Amino acid sequence: MSESDSDLSEARVRKAEELRARAESDEGSAPNHGDPVHVDGPDEFQSLLDEGGVVLVDFYADWCGPCKMLEPIVADLAAETDATVAKVDVDQQRQLAAQYQVQGVPTMYLFADGEPVERVVGVRQKPELASLIEQYA
Structure with a gap:
């Protein structure tokens, strides 16, 4: 050598x-304010919903190409909106994925005051997602 x-x-x-x-x-x-929250289980997920307000949940998988394309958009939304942005790895949190009938990734749910109000499947651009969040903020 x-x-x-x-x-x-x-x-x-x-x-x-x-x-x-x-x-x-x-x-x-x-987590720093404005960072997506990585959900480690059903109890943590429920706690986020129980806090109220608007919560955008990104159900993703590490192996998913479209999920990787969506990742910077989700990070920007976390930094630029007042909504809580959460990420759920469907491979690690199969129970949550099944509970919300996630059959393909990326799938995003928007919750307002603990209730699911929108479901979005596939990659969406930042303006569309920001507008969706604003409808319920």
Whole structure:
């Protein structure tokens, strides 16, 4: 192994340690205002709905191409609207996906005061989703 390979290897190890430390310090902390909330189970999902107001829920899968296209739009909506924006991984939360009859991803639900008021299947552009949120805000 040459000296430059050794330096590169050490830099990778340092960077991995920094990322691990940052991830550990972020665990358990509340999400930043404007960040989508990643739902970890039915109880957390229900708590979001119980808070009232407008909640946009993005049912997605990591392997889904259209979901990846929608991700920056969902993040922008979380940052730019007063609505709570939640993300539910259908592979990890099969019970929630079944409860809301999610058969394809992406599927988004809009809740107002805890009740589902709109269902959107497929990728939509930001203005359309923002307008939908505003109708119930």
